[in-house]
Amino acid sequence: MTWNPDQYHQFRAARSAPARDLQAMIPDRPFCEIVDLGCGTGEQTAQLAARFAAARVLGLDSSAEMLARAREHNAPNLRFAASDILELEGDFDLIYSNAALQWLPDHPALLARLWKHLRPGGVLAVQVPANHDHASHRLLSETADGFRTELGGYTRFGPAHGSSPVLTPAAYAETLDALGAAEITAISKVYPVVLNGAAGLLDWTRGTALVPYLSRLGEEDGRRFRAAYLERLTAAFPGGRVFYGFTRVLFAAHRPA
Ligand SMILES: C[S@@+](CC[C@H](N)C(=O)[O-])C[C@H]1O[C@@H](n2cnc3c(N)ncnc32)[C@H](O)[C@@H]1O
Numbered sequence: 636m637t638w639n640p641d642q643y644h645q646f647r648a649a650r651s652a653p654a655r656d657l658q659a660m661i662p663d664r665p666f667c668e669i670v671d672l673g674c675g676t677g678e679q680t681a682q683l684a685a686r687f688a689a690a691r692v693l694g695l696d697s698s699a700e701m702l703a704r705a706r707e708h709n710a711p712n713l714r715f716a717a718s719d720i721l722e723l724e725g726d727f728d729l730i731y732s733n734a735a736l737q738w739l740p741d742h743p744a745l746l747a748r749l750w751k752h753l754r755p756g757g758v759l760a761v762q763v764p765a766n767h768d769h770a771s772h773r774l775l776s777e778t779a780d781g782f783r784t785e786l787g788g789y790t791r792f793g794p795a796h797g798s799s800p801v802l803t804p805a806a807y808a809e810t811l812d813a814l815g816a817a818e819i820t821a822i823s824k825v826y827p828v829v830l831n832g833a834a835g836l837l838d839w840t841r842g843t844a845l846v847p848y849l850s851r852l853g854e855e856d857g858r859r860f861r862a863a864y865l866e867r868l869t870a871a872f873p874g875g876r877v878f879y880g881f882t883r884v885l886f887a888a889h890r891p892a
Contacts (some may be wrong), residue, residue, distance in 0.1 A: 636734045636767035637850045640676050640704040647891040649828045653883045654679050654733045657762040658686075663756070666690040672749075673735020677705025683731060683757040684713040688849075690728070693787055695720065696735075722747065728757045734843075734880070734883075737763045740800045740813060750814045751819045755890035759816075761807075764843075765823060765884045771836055774867040775844055781863060782848075785856045791847055807886045816888035828879040833868035836877050838863065 671680040674694030679790050684692040685888075694715040705715045710882070718724075720732075720739060730753055753759055766772070766827075772791075779790050783876050802810070804821035811819050830836050841849075849857045868884050 638675075638701050638846055639697040640701055646828070646842060647678065649826065649881075650734070651678075651886065652826050653762050653824070656824065657731075657733055657760055657885050657887075658682065660885060661729065661731070661760050664728070664756075666758075667726065667729065668721070668727045668754075669693065669729040670695060670725070670727045670752075670858070671731065672732035673738070674705055675701045675716065675735070677701075677708045677715060679731070679733055680715070681710060681713060682706040682727075684708075684710045687729070688712060694732060695723070710887070720849060721745075721748070723752055726752055726754050728754050730759045730762075733762045734764060736761055737799065737801050739791055742800050742802050742807070745800075746807075746810050747814060749815075750890070753888055753890045757890045758887060759783050759790070759811075759890070760885075760887040762883055762885045763801050765799075765800065765801045765803075765882045767768060768879075769878075770838055770871050771868065772844060774871060774889065775840065775848070775864060778864040778867055782852070782856065782860055783851065785860075786848065789847070791844070799882060804884055807884065811886070811888040817891045818889040819886070820888070821884070823882060823884050823885035826881045828881050828882060830877040830879055832863060832875045832877055833872045835863050836868050836872060836879065840881065841863075 667690055669683055669690045669692045671694045674680045674696050677694050680694035692713050693704055693719045697719050701717055728748055804823050808819050808821040828837055851862055
């Protein structure tokens, strides 16, 4: 997938609030090894490196474009590497991931896999968007239906539109408990975003949800796709102001020492 750091940063202020909440769920501990999974442009990886100055902090991402931007952050204890989250190697005292794990399927299996890379006494802290039932996602799936040939049959959530890998806070808590986690916190929180009509909603999704579709389409098909999506959005959100109650799930847990 081709991510665009500038497009993603357009709504930086709205996207940084959940990251602040997630970081507040991490206790002050003398962590040695920290990993930020799906670190994107690396702001939060750099924040972790500044807060935990004695730790070695690694940001992992599979996007060359995002990593190129991330590498502009410099600190003696900070480094970035290209890797798929599913190919994580090594053991960590803090496994952190903000707005990235929603791109991976089967979260119970994913958490079980990540748990094996968490050292005893370590902390797992994750935030994932949970707004897949919002009209903007439904309309995106409907738009994709009309581009089945151009997309090679791809839809973000498979044939059952709307099914997302993201679980409820209670389901994450149960999954973590089954892994033997302690001090489990799992919450859902709405982060209000006000956008400029349907065009604003399109811009918002261009930084994230649209990425896998546009990466699969050439320039002309991509332009047609955006126009078709905008038409649907405009019919559903005809006003100049769109209130988007963006729901996210945050959870943190400790692995007993
Ligand atoms: C929405 S961005 C979030 C970036 C950053 N964590 C933040 O909060 O600003 C999602 C990031 O996850 C990365 N990503 C998605 N799937 C991935 C995977 N399987 N392995 C590694 N990185 C992945 C993308 O490349 C992208 O940079």
